[in-house]
Amino acid sequence: MKISTFxxxxxxxxxxxxxWKQPYSVSRLIKDTIAGITVGIIAIPLAMALAIGSGVAPxxxxxxxxxxxxxxxxxxxxRFSVSGPTAAFVVILYPVSQQFGxxxxxxxxxxxxxxxxxxxxxxxxxxxxYIPISxxxxxxxxxxxxxxxxxxxxxFGLTMAHVPENYVxxxxxxxxxxxxINLSDTLIGVTxxxxxxxxxxxxxxxxxxLPAVIAGMLVMLVLSLFGMEAxxxxxxxxxTLADGTQGAGIPPILPQFILPWNLPxxxxxxxxxxxxxxxxxxxxxxxxxxxxxxxxxxCAVVLxxxxxxxxxxxxxxxxxxxxxxxxxxxxxxTATAAIARSAANVRAGATSPVSAIIHSLLVLxxxxxxxxxxxxxxxxxxxxxxxxxxxxxxxxxxVIELIRRAPKDDIIVLLLCLSLTVLFDMxxxxxxxxxxxxxxxxxxxxxxxxxxxxxYTDHDKGLLVxxxxxxxxxxxxxxxxxxxxxxxxxxHTIVMQWDAVPVLDAGGLKAFRxxxxxAGVDTHIVVTDIPFQPLKTLVRARIVPVExxxxxxxxxxxxxxxxxxxxxxxxxx
Numbered sequence: 001m002k003i004s005t006f007x008x009x010x011x012x013x014x015x016x017x018x019x020w021k022q023p024y025s026v027s028r029l030i031k032d033t034i035a036g037i038t039v040g041i042i043a044i045p046l047a048m049a050l051a052i053g054s055g056v057a058p059x060x061x062x063x064x065x066x067x068x069x070x071x072x073x074x075x076x077x078x079r080f081s082v083s084g085p086t087a088a089f090v091v092i093l094y095p096v097s098q099q100f101g102x103x104x105x106x107x108x109x110x111x112x113x114x115x116x117x118x119x120x121x122x123x124x125x126x127x128x129x130y131i132p133i134s135x136x137x138x139x140x141x142x143x144x145x146x147x148x149x150x151x152x153x154x155x156f157g158l159t160m161a162h163v164p165e166n167y168v169x170x171x172x173x174x175x176x177x178x179x180x181i182n183l184s185d186t187l188i189g190v191t192x193x194x195x196x197x198x199x200x201x202x203x204x205x206x207x208x209x210l211p212a213v214i215a216g217m218l219v220m221l222v223l224s225l226f227g228m229e230a231x232x233x234x235x236x237x238x239x240t241l242a243d244g245t246q247g248a249g250i251p252p253i254l255p256q257f258i259l260p261w262n263l264p265x266x267x268x269x270x271x272x273x274x275x276x277x278x279x280x281x282x283x284x285x286x287x288x289x290x291x292x293x294x295x296x297x298x299c300a301v302v303l304x305x306x307x308x309x310x311x312x313x314x315x316x317x318x319x320x321x322x323x324x325x326x327x328x329x330x331x332x333x334t335a336t337a338a339i340a341r342s343a344a345n346v347r348a349g350a351t352s353p354v355s356a357i358i359h360s361l362l363v364l365x366x367x368x369x370x371x372x373x374x375x376x377x378x379x380x381x382x383x384x385x386x387x388x389x390x391x392x393x394x395x396x397x398x399v400i401e402l403i404r405r406a407p408k409d410d411i412i413v414l415l416l417c418l419s420l421t422v423l424f425d426m427x428x429x430x431x432x433x434x435x436x437x438x439x440x441x442x443x444x445x446x447x448x449x450x451x452x453x454x455x456y457t458d459h460d461k462g463l464l465v466x467x468x469x470x471x472x473x474x475x476x477x478x479x480x481x482x483x484x485x486x487x488x489x490x491x492h493t494i495v496m497q498w499d500a501v502p503v504l505d506a507g508g509l510k511a512f513r514x515x516x517x518x519a520g521v522d523t524h525i526v527v528t529d530i531p532f533q534p535l536k537t538l539v540r541a542r543i544v545p546v547e548x549x550x551x552x553x554x555x556x557x558x559x560x561x562x563x564x565x566x567x568x569x570x571x572x573x
Contacts, residue, residue, distance in 0.1 A: 039348065047084055054094055054333060083296070090386075092284055095165060102263050110324070154382065155384060158178070160180075255332070413436055416432065416433065472504045493563065497529050528552070
């Protein structure tokens with residue numbers, strides 16, 4: 001059985017591979033159910049915290065985990081991935097939600113889904129894996145720093161009329177607001193954070209997220225007995241249902257179908273859906289798509305290493321695209337595979353995408369049953385959760401190791417991506433990081449191209465034999481032929497062995513032609529051992545043998561014998 005899309009790309013690959021091609025038994029269903037419930041317990045508080053961090057009401061995080069989580073699990077290419085809102089998106093989503101409101105954020109999510117779908121159809125899944133680790137670590141660490149900074153206000157209960165968007169101004173404003181610290185919020189945040197830190201030492205199968213939040217709520221309850229109040233979801237957020245019913249916190253209803261462009265702007269005005277709006281949202285949408293693709297495929301690779309299974313990278317991109325296209329019509333913000341939740345899914349015994357589906361169903365059930373209780377969750381506890389997420393996301397140990405051990409080029413890219421992410425935004429960081437990493441890589445490859453003189457060189461006979469080792473492209477070709485021009489002064493016959501030249505591009509072809517043109521009238525250029533790609537390039541460029549000017553031979557020995565420069569040669573030294 002195979003369900004295919006355009007150009008033979010497959011959807012539902014993870015579901016088919018794990019539940020159709022492999023027998024799905026009751027015992028596997030029990031394992032997936034336990035894993036799904038375990039991950040759901042982690043996802044519920046995290047989804048709300050990430051939605052708050054993104055500048056929207058907490059229920060939209062739950063809608064994301066529910067709707068996008070199901071769609072991606074069913075249609076994607078990684079059988080163990082659990083998708084939903086992730087910390088990586090927070091720094092992108094928050095400015096969009098502040099400027100364009102929930103409607104603009106949902107439209108940007110929809111656009112990112114379309115980009116992801118196009119990437120899957122174009123089979124970009126494998127190309128994403130070529131993004132250097134220095135770039136990935138750079139912007140993930142930068143995101144972690146930004147997220148941690150954003151949580152300071154709620155963690156300490158600071159009173160701030162306005163939080164600046166610029167990072168430097170934000171830090172200054174937070175420092176100035178420190179005298180307004182709220183003791184009850186701080187105690188709740190510290191308690192939650194300490195439970196998160198020390199819970200793994202107990203080595204229990206139950207993740208620490210729920211116990212940490214419960215501990216924070218207990219501290220809030222004790223403090224309330226002494227008249228010390230703390231900010232909660234219910235005190236910060238409210239809702240209005242279609243029938244006019246108003247309430248605090250989270251509405252106890254399932255996600256409703258909405259048209260994102262019909263939602264009002266932050267100032268209450270009608271949202272104007274136009275080409276200008278699409279253009280304004282495109283940079284953020286592109287960043288969401290790129291980040292979603294990188295994180296989902298990175299997560300799939302990690303899970304493959306944990307389980308010994310293989311994911312379908314293009315199928316995963318298609319699933320991520322469909323999930324982000326569907327979710328906005330039910331209030332869901334941007335989603336991707338979450339590494340921590342997915343790893344917990346594997347450790348809890350998951351065997352198929354059914355566990356991710358059950359996790360999403362648990363989120364939906366929570367909306368119907370526990371919504372009133374969720375309104376009492378303290379914001380400081382939510383901030384503590386995000387601080388822990390930011391720390392795990394920073395991968396500080398890997399960053400330190402890279403700075404200590406990696407080449408200088410990688411260190412420069414890492415620090416530049418990190419700085420740009422923190423000081424500016426993800427769009428600039430990703431763009432500059434990838435471009436700079438590509439340029440530095442090309443420089444490394446170019447520097448690997450070398451000329452080596454053969455023992456066949458005979459100055460008395462005017463014979464120079466050299467071997468070109470490395471690709472002839474970009475600046476490498478210019479440098480090689482410039483060096484050869486200097487080295488060949490005084491020689492009448494120049495033999496170039498190209499057996500170690502894998503690539504000849506347009507730049508290399510131009511440099512080669514210039515070398516031929518600038519060679520003296522009494523200079524004979526010979527090229528031997530030409531691989532397929534350079535040979536094809538020479539043929540397309542119509543570079544043909546010219547008597548006593550340029551010749552081509554299958555080997556150095558053959559050339560020397562036929563040119564009468566060294567009788568009896570049978571092999572190249």
